[in-house]
Amino acid sequence: MMLSCKETTRLLSQAADREIGFGERVALRLHLVICKGCRNASAQFKFLRTAVQRLSLDESEEKPA
Amino acid sequence: MRDAATAEDAVQEALLAALAGEANFAARSGLRTWLTGILKHKIVDTIRRQARERPVSDQDADADAREFDGLFDERGHWETPPEAWEQPEGALGQKQFLAALEACLRALPERTAQAFMMREHLGCETAEICKELGITATHCWVMLHRARMALRLCLEKNWFGRT
Numbered sequence: 001m002m003l004s005c006k007e008t009t010r011l012l013s014q015a016a017d018r019e020i021g022f023g024e025r026v027a028l029r030l031h032l033v034i035c036k037g038c039r040n041a042s043a044q045f046k047f048l049r050t051a052v053q054r055l056s057l058d059e060s061e062e063k064p065a
Numbered sequence: 066m067r068d069a070a071t072a073e074d075a076v077q078e079a080l081l082a083a084l085a086g087e088a089n090f091a092a093r094s095g096l097r098t099w100l101t102g103i104l105k106h107k108i109v110d111t112i113r114r115q116a117r118e119r120p121v122s123d124q125d126a127d128a129d130a131r132e133f134d135g136l137f138d139e140r141g142h143w144e145t146p147p148e149a150w151e152q153p154e155g156a157l158g159q160k161q162f163l164a165a166l167e168a169c170l171r172a173l174p175e176r177t178a179q180a181f182m183m184r185e186h187l188g189c190e191t192a193e194i195c196k197e198l199g200i201t202a203t204h205c206w207v208m209l210h211r212a213r214m215a216l217r218l219c220l221e222k223n224w225f226g227r228t
Binding site for chain 2: 004005006007009010013014016017018035036037038040041043044045047048049050051052053054055
C-alpha cells in the first residue's frame with residue numbers, strides 16, 4: 001500500500017492530468033505526510049503550471065501590437 | 066512550438082484566419098480573446114500535422130517511462146530528495162526567469178514539449194492531447210510526467226540552485 005517516491009512523483013503528475021481514484025488519493029496523501037522530498041516535488045510541479053501560464057499571459061500581452 | 070519558423074507560420078495563419086473572419090468579429094467579446102482562440106486552434110493544427118508526418122512509437126513510450134529511474138534507488142526512494150525552492154513566486158515577475166523557463170522548455174524533446182504546452186499553456190484536456198499527438202492516454206501521462214521531471218531538474222540547475 002505504501003508508495004515509493006518514484007511511484008509518488010508519477011501519481012502526483014497524473015493527479016494534475018486525470019481524476020485519480022480514492023485509493024490513489026489516500027496513498028498519495030499518506031506518502032506526502034512522511035516524505036519532504038516528495039512534498040517539495042509536489043510544490044514544484046504546481047509552480048511549473050503557474051509559471052507556464054505566466055508565460056502565456058506575457059505573450060498575449062505582446063502579440064496584439 | 067519548437068522552431069521559430071513553425072511558430073511564425075502558425076501566427077501568420079491565425080492572423081489570416083482572423084482577417085478572413087472579420088465579419089464575425091463584432092459578435093465576439095474581445096479582440097485578444099478572439100485572436101487567442103484562433104491561435105490555439107492553429108497551434109493544435111500544426112501539432113496535428115507534425116504528428117501525422119512523424120508518428121510516435123511505443124518504444125518511445127518505454128524509453129520515456131524509464132528516463133528518470135536514475136533519480137531513485139532500487140527501492141524507489143530518492144537518491145537526492147528535492148530541496149524546497151526559495152521564493153519561487155518572486156521569480157515569476159523576473160524576465161530572466163521566464164527566459165530560463167523558455168530555455169528549459171526548448172531543451173525538452175519536441176513531442177514532450179508539445180504535450181506539456183498543450184496541457185499547461187493552452188489548458189487542453191489529456192484526451193485532446195492524445196488525439197492530436199496520436200498517442201495513448203497512458204503514454205500521454207508518461208510524457209507529461211517526463212516534462213515536469215525534466216523542467217524541475219532544469220530550473221533547479223539553471224535558476225533555483227544558482228546561489
